[in-house]
Amino acid sequence: MEDFSEYVGLSRPTVSKYFNDPSSVRRKTRDIIEAALKESGFRPNLFAVNLNRRRSNIIGIIIPNSTDPFYMALTRRVELIANDAGFLAFVLSSDGNALMEARAIETLKSMNVAGAIIAPLGVQSHHETLLTLSASIPLIFVDSPLDDVSPFVGTNNRQSFQLIVDYLCRSGEPPCYLGMPSVNTNASTRETAYLEAMTELRMEPIVLPIERAAGWDFEKFGYDETKRILESGGFPTATILCANDRVAFGAIAAAFQAGVKIGRTPDCSLRIAGHDDHPLSRYACPPITTVAQSYNDIGRIAMQLLLQKLDQEAEGSASNGPEQVLLNAEIILRQSA
Helix, strand or coil: CCCHHHHHHHHHHHHHHHHHHHHHHHHHHHHHHHHHHHCCCCCCCCCHHHHHHCCEEEEEEEEECCCCCHHHHHHHHHHHHHCCCEEEEEEEECCCCCCHHHHHHHHHHHHCCCCECCCCCCCCCCCHHHHHHHCCCCEEEECCCCCCCCCCCCHHHHHHHHHHHHHHHHHHHEEECCCCCCCHHHHHHHHHHHHHHHHHHHCCEEECCCCCCCCCCCCHHHHHHHHHHHHCCCCCCCEEECCCCHHHHHHHHHHHHHHEEECCCCCEEEEEEEECCEEEEEEECCCEEECCCCHHHHHHHHHHHHHHHHHHHHHCCCCCCCCHHHHHCCCCCCCCC
């Protein structure tokens, strides 16, 4: 910056003022700086600039899987809102690995980010590391909560499972439940929500025993479990409710290969439903009946809460809004159930 200031023939404070907000300097000064930028090719080091600020203009995002369309859609929503608010969103993936999640957290700390939105691994997360980070910068958790008190935006699993279980019980045989690997708190929360929904309807809940598995390859997990169950005598009911749509993708593929027809018409022998309304669920064969969690709303409200916290931090005021926001889901009826 010193070299560029000398090169352009202006004071460093003037040049710095331009980079913070080009409209804050006179038009003539702006033209001189922009001509010098074009001629010299100079660009300030974004990360060095942010390290020198009390509060940077970087918003950190940590997701557990960078290839999952749900997280990509959520991230894109956050990025767009952050950009409109004058922030740069910096995305890191933990790849479902607790050590990589801890490294991502340390990276955000070293970058002096203003705040962060994190989809934690939950049961594997470094709780103390995250809680320490939340004491220094505003954090909002999404998808699965870190605990019962940290700021969180996600789906109301109790409401969503009541919705889908009620529909499945009214439209056919009551569902048995095919869970998911215990990669985050959603695994236990959704199983509990299924049990409560079945109990309220005075139906006997059936949680299928599953092989212990780790990792985020839910499609393979659903495929392997369904194949194993079909080969060992079949499902206890003609309706399966999967913990999420990605598990349902695998279950449908395994059933198809076994010659089992999936759907809600009289010639079908098995119904399969999911949860989340994954962006690809409508293109499955058959398309998956599910309950929709709105990644647009989750991203929008999470950024809204984070920006509010940043404003309150700047003003030195305390938070007065809701710390945990649970969004109700909407049932999406398709051909699989």
